[in-house]
Amino acid sequence: MRAAPWYQPPMTTSWRLDAEAQIGRGVTARRFRLDNGLGLITAVDHRAPIVALQTWYRVGSRHERPGATGMAHLFEHLMFGSTDSLPPGEFDRLVERTGGESNAATWVDWTYYRLSLPARDLALGIRLESGRMQHLVLEPTPVEAERDVVTNERRERVEDDVDGWLDEQLMAHAFTEHPYRWPTIGWMEDIRGLSLPDIRAFYRTWYAPNNATLVCVGEFDEAAVLDLVASSYGAIAPAVLPEVPRIREPEQTRERVVRAPKPIATDRLLAGYKAPGQDDADWATLEIIATLLAGCPSARLYRRLVIEREAASSVDAQLTPFRDPSLLRLAVTASRGHTADEIVAEIDRELAAMAAEPPHHAEVEKAKAIAETDFWTSLVDVDGKAEAIGHYETALGDFRKVNAIAERLAAVTDDDVARCVRSYLRTERRTVVIAEPESGRRDDDQDDDD
Structure with a gap:
C-alpha cells in the first residue's frame, strides 16, 4: 500500500x-x-x-x-x-x-x-x-x-x-x-x-x-x-460532526448468566467471550479458533457435541467484526434429553484442552485453510469487494486493512491458538444466555411415541 x-x-x-x-x-x-x-x-x-x-x-x-x-x-x-x-x-x-x-x-x-x-x-x-x-x-x-x-x-x-x-x-x-x-x-x-x-x-x-x-x-x-x-x-455542504466519545468497556471479572423460559422444545444457549476489536492482531487468531471449534463437521466442539455425544443438534461459532471490543459467540441448540448446563460443561472441557496443549499443526492448518477460503470467497464478485472495502474503511478507518486481515490469518501459529484460548476464552470473561422450555414443553417430558 x-x-x-x-x-x-x-x-x-x-x-x-x-x-x-x-x-x-x-x-x-x-x-x-x-x-x-x-x-x-x-x-x-x-x-x-x-x-x-x-x-x-x-x-x-x-x-x-x-x-x-x-x-x-x-x-x-x-x-x-x-x-x-x-x-x-x-x-x-x-x-x-x-x-x-x-x-x-x-x-x-x-x-x-x-x-x-x-x-x-x-x-x-x-x-x-x-x-x-x-x-x-x-x-x-x-x-x-x-x-x-x-x-x-x-x-x-x-x-x-x-x-x-x-x-x-x-x-x-x-x-x-x-x-x-x-x-x-x-x-x-x-x-x-x-x-x-x-x-x-x-x-x-x-x-x-x-x-x-x-x-x-x-x-x-x-x-x-x-x-x-x-x-x-460537490455542492453539498459538510456537516458539523459531533465528537464521538471513546467509551472503554470495563474489564469483565465474573461470568454472567441469564435464563428465561421460552416456547421451545429443547434448551438453546448463546455464549459470548470478550474479544478485541477487529483491528487487533489477536482478532485473526480468534477467527481461527472459532473455525477450530465449529467451522466444519470435524471441528472440535461440533464433533464432540453433535457427532460423538449427540448432545446438540446444532453448534455455531462466530467472531463479531466490531471496531471496539468484539465477542466470540458460541450458539448451541441442545438435543432431546440434554441441557444447556451439560453443554456448557462440555465447552469448558474442550477449551481447557486447547489451552493446555496447542492443537496439532495439521488441525490448525486446516482451520486456516477454511477461514482463508471463506475470506477470499467473499471478495470474488463486485458486491463482495465493495462490501469489504466499505466495511474496513468505515469501521476500521482504512480500506487497505482488508489485506492486513488476510496476512494475519495466514500467519496464525499453533502456539497463538493456545495463547489466545488462555487469554480470552476464560469463564470470567463469558456471558451466557439460556432459553429453556416452558413448563411442560421439554421434549424429554413427552412420550416417546410423539
Whole structure:
C-alpha cells in the first residue's frame, strides 16, 4: 500500500487521491477525497458489465444515546422514501427497471446502502444516491409508516423469535457501559418515542458528505465517475460532526448468566467471550479458533457435541467484526434429553484442552485453510469487494486493512491458538444466555411415541 500525490483528472473540481492498494488479484482500489469531505473509493473490474455502488455512512447504533435507540436502523427504512424530486416508491422502481437491485444494512458501527446495477446505469445510481443524501422528505406520514414497519420487524425478529431474543440479551448483558449494549433495531419504547425533530436532526448531522464514503466496484471509466460524483455531490455542504466519545468497556471479572423460559422444545444457549476489536492482531487468531471449534463437521466442539455425544443438534461459532471490543459467540441448540448446563460443561472441557496443549499443526492448518477460503470467497464478485472495502474503511478507518486481515490469518501459529484460548476464552470473561422450555414443553417430558 502507498499514499499517492494530488490527482488532477480532466475536470473543474479537484480530487485528492490519498491511497491505493490491490484488493484480491488484478483489482486496484483507489481512495479519493472531495473538498467537502466526501470519500470515493473506486475499483475497476472489467470481467462483467456490472457495477456495485455502495454508500457507507459512519453512523450505527453505537452513535445513538440511551432513550433514542433504533434511530440509525429507522433511517435504513426512511432512506427508500420520497425525495424532493422522487415520489414514494420511485427510487426502487427506477432501480428495478434497470434490472438492478437495491438494499441496505445497519449495524453497530455503520449504515450502508447498496445498488447492484448494469454498468450502463451507473450514472442513474449516482444521481439517486446523491438525491437522498440531501433531499429526503421527512414528514409525519412517511415517518409514521416506517416506524410501524420497524416495530413490526422488532416483534417478528426479537420478541417472537428465540434466537433474536438470545442475541439481544447477550449484547445487553455482555456490555455494561459501551453502546454496543443496546440493540441495533432499538428498544421498542425508544422506537415509538423518536420525535420528528430528533429524526430530522439525525439526518442533518450524520447524512452528510464528510461522514460518507462512496464505493464503486465494477466496469466503469474512472475519470467519468469522478466527474459524475463531483457534479452530483460537490455542492453539498459538510456537516458539523459531533465528537464521538471513546467509551472503554470495563474489564469483565465474573461470568454472567441469564435464563428465561421460552416456547421451545429443547434448551438453546448463546455464549459470548470478550474479544478485541477487529483491528487487533489477536482478532485473526480468534477467527481461527472459532473455525477450530465449529467451522466444519470435524471441528472440535461440533464433533464432540453433535457427532460423538449427540448432545446438540446444532453448534455455531462466530467472531463479531466490531471496531471496539468484539465477542466470540458460541450458539448451541441442545438435543432431546440434554441441557444447556451439560453443554456448557462440555465447552469448558474442550477449551481447557486447547489451552493446555496447542492443537496439532495439521488441525490448525486446516482451520486456516477454511477461514482463508471463506475470506477470499467473499471478495470474488463486485458486491463482495465493495462490501469489504466499505466495511474496513468505515469501521476500521482504512480500506487497505482488508489485506492486513488476510496476512494475519495466514500467519496464525499453533502456539497463538493456545495463547489466545488462555487469554480470552476464560469463564470470567463469558456471558451466557439460556432459553429453556416452558413448563411442560421439554421434549424429554413427552412420550416417546410423539
